[in-house]
Amino acid sequence: AQKVTQAQTEISVVEKEDVTLDCVYETRDTTYYLFWYKQPPSGELVFLIRRNSFDEQNEISGRYSWNFQKSTSSFNFTITASQVVDSAVYFCALSEVYENDMRFGAGTRLTVKP
Amino acid sequence: EAQVTQNPRYLITVTGKKLTVTCSQNMNHEYMSWYRQDPGLGLRQIYYSMNVEVTDKGDVPEGYKVSRKEKRNFPLILESPSPNQTSLYFCASSYIGLAGGSPYNEQFFGPGTRLTVL
Numbered sequence: 001a002q003k004v005t006q007a008q009t010e011i012s013v014v015e016k017e018d019v020t021l022d023c024v025y026e027t028r029d030t031t032y033y034l035f036w037y038k039q040p041p042s043g044e045l046v047f048l049i050r051r052n053s054f055d056e057q058n059e060i061s062g063r064y065s066w067n068f069q070k071s072t073s074s075f076n077f078t079i080t081a082s083q084v085v086d087s088a089v090y091f092c093a094l095s096e097v098y099e100n101d102m103r104f105g106a107g108t109r110l111t112v113k114p
Numbered sequence: 115e116a117q118v119t120q121n122p123r124y125l126i127t128v129t130g131k132k133l134t135v136t137c138s139q140n141m142n143h144e145y146m147s148w149y150r151q152d153p154g155l156g157l158r159q160i161y162y163s164m165n166v167e168v169t170d171k172g173d174v175p176e177g178y179k180v181s182r183k184e185k186r187n188f189p190l191i192l193e194s195p196s197p198n199q200t201s202l203y204f205c206a207s208s209y210i211g212l213a214g215g216s217p218y219n220e221q222f223f224g225p226g227t228r229l230t231v232l
Contacts, residue, residue: 009154033218043202045223052216091156095219097210101147101172102221104156 002027004094006105013082014113021077021108023092029053034068034075035093035102045091051075082112116141118224120205126230127195135190135227137205143222145209146188147172148180151202151226160203163188195231203227 003026013019025034036048049059051068059066063080079086092105118139127133139146147162149172159172163182177199179191188207192199205224210217 004156006156031216043226043228045204045226050218050220052213052218054216093157095221097217097219101159101162102157102206102219104149104158106154106156 002029002032002094002096002103004092004103004105006090006092006108008108009106010109010111012111012113015084016081017112018078018080019082019110019112021079021090021092021110023075023077023105025073025075025092025094027094027096029096031097033095033097035091035095036066036075036077037091037093039089039091039107041088048077079110082110084112084114086110087112116222118205118207118222120203120224120227122227123225124228126232128232129196130194133192133195133229135192135203135205135229137188137190137224138186139188139205139207139222140186141207141209141222142185143207143209144185145207146182147206147208147221148178148188148190149204149206150174150199151204157204160190195229197231199229200231201229203229 005024032053034051038046065078067076089107089109091107093102095102121136148160149157151157161180163169206221208221
C-alpha cells in the first residue's frame with residue numbers, strides 16, 4: 001500500500017529565511033511518481049512538480065528546489081529566500097503509475113512572516 | 115482551455131437535504147475522481163471512474179454516490195448530507211501518458227467546492 005508522510009504540520013519562518021518541507025513515502029511499486037502541490041488561502045491546488053521514480057536528479061526552479069532520495073524514500077522541497085507569498089499549505093503526493101489514485105500527505109502549513 | 119470545472123464553488127446546506135456537486139472536464143479524459151480534504155488528513159479519494167458507467171469506491175465512499183453517464187461529467191451526490199461531510203471537495207480528471215517511454219498518471223484538479231452541512 002502506498003503512503004505519504006509529511007511530519008511537519010506547521011512551519012513558521014521570517015521572510016528571506018530558507019525552509020525545507022519534508023516528505024517521506026512508502027510504495028511497493030518500482031515505477032511511481034511524486035508530486036508537490038501548493039494550496040494558497042484561496043483554496044485551489046497549484047501543481048509545482050512531478051518527478052518519476054527513475055529520475056533522481058535534483059531539480060531547481062527559481063527559489064524552489066526538490067531533493068529526491070530513493071534510498072531514504074524522501075522527496076523534500078526547499079524554498080530559498082522565502083517570501084510572504086509563499087505562505088500556503090503544501091502537499092506531497094504519490095501516484096503509482098497505473099493507479100487512478102493519488103495518495104496525499106496531510107500537508108504542511110507554511111507561514112512566512114514579514 | 116483545458117480545465118475541470120465544479121459547481122457550486124460554495125454551498126451551505128442543512129442535514130438531510132439532498133445535494134449534487136457537478137464536475138465536468140473538457141479534455142476527453144477517461145479517468146475521473148472525487149477527493150475530500152480535511153485538516154490534518156490531506157486529500158482522500160471518495161470515488162473514481164475509469165470510464166463511462168464504470169465507477170468504484172475510493173478510501174472514504176460512505177455517504178456518497180456518483181454516476182458517470184457521459185465521459186465529461188462525474189457528479190457527486192450526497193443523498194442525506196450530515197455535518198461530518200462538511201469539507202472541501204475536489205474533482206480531478208486524469209490520463210495515463212508517456213514520458214521518455216515511461217507511463218505516468220497526470221491529474222488535473224478542479225477549483226474545489228467548499229461544503230458546509232449544518
